[in-house]
Amino acid sequence: MARKIRVLVAKPGLDGHDRGARVIARALRDAGMEVIYTGLHQTPEQIVEAAIQEDVDVVGLSILSGAHMTLIPRVTQLLRENGADDIIVIGGGTIPEDDIKALKEGGWVKELFTPGTPLETIVEWIQSNVKD
């Protein structure tokens, strides 16, 4: 059985900066994953529906707008409400350390990657955290 890791890369909220998301998408593609990119200005509802229909293993949220404390918990909560909390939520962007701690300890996100993280680190994290 040829299993492929599927990842949704999404940009929630009012945030027009998607260079980072596209670089990540490209890196995951080159690591042999199927990457679904949904474009800019997505609502948490749109992201969660896409994640369910596409049956992804991981949702990667890219946020540079500062609204991570609202958007990340909302996505995770909606996944739970839809019985889809087996989908791993990770994120990236300009997120202060205190917020990272709060989001991770609150169980809202599995991992967060800040600017400067090597692409291999993210690829390896996904590969080792997605169950076969």
Added chain:
Amino acid sequence: MNNLVEKLLQGDRRSAARLITLIENDAPEKKDILQQIYPYTGRAHVVGITGSPGAGKSSLVDELTREIRREVLKVGIIAVDPTSPFSGGALLGDRIRMQEHATDRGVFIRSMGTRGSLGGLAQATRDVIRVLDAFGCDVILVETVGVGQSELDIMHHADTTLVVLTPQAGDHIQTIKAGIMEIADIFVINKADLGGSGKMVTDIETMLDLSPLVNGWRPPVLTTIAIDHQGIPELWAAIKRHKAWRKENKAGANRERVRRELAEIIQRYLYQLISRELDERFEHLLEKVAERQLDPYSAAMDIIKQSWKGGLP
């Protein structure tokens, strides 16, 4: 019955998505799933959308979906994008143009990588169509990868095939070449505001004047500006006309499709079998051919004779 299949038939989205994954991955339970689903298929109208990269296929699918939803029909969308031959990965970006429908419970969108197939679709496409059919979709829109001139798989899966072109995509010789220009049930000249669309329409109509009609259907040539929704109601009307015409003329070519599919399934099974056997039972023949003591044709006939005599498993 498989629990997921049961829930699929009740319209559960998560189960539909899970089943599609199992089929795409060629999971061991695939055969059982398809066996259980098959009686519930054959109801949806499958529309194929093909054309070159950047012709506006995704935008067209998006606007067409909006139009179809006015009639409160359930829509399934399968959007295929290419898989890298080097990494095996894929960037599936067709959803970007369709996200407006993401939260509409009457629309189900699934992106697929081609995973090695070269005909413009993924190998699993036909069976994924079946899942969405059993899921209760009235119309299934299948968007191929951006194609060139001869990726024609869609004609074997769609009930109505749209070939999407843009103005200024070559001179009139392009319109009389064999291949993709022959598979259209409807021609769509998208981005008609670019200029040159009138000439494109004339070129295609001229080509059609010289083409023999298949059972009396002459493909209409429509112009659209998808992002402005221009020409979309007319396109949906043309699809419905073609559907009615097919029904009237029983133009399903059903037997031919079944024959093709059976041949494909058997071929795939035998191929896997023979690949394994070559390494296990016929290694000595491989060796002989490699050392040029035997030609590959004689070796192949030898293997077929020996396998057939013993009865194929």
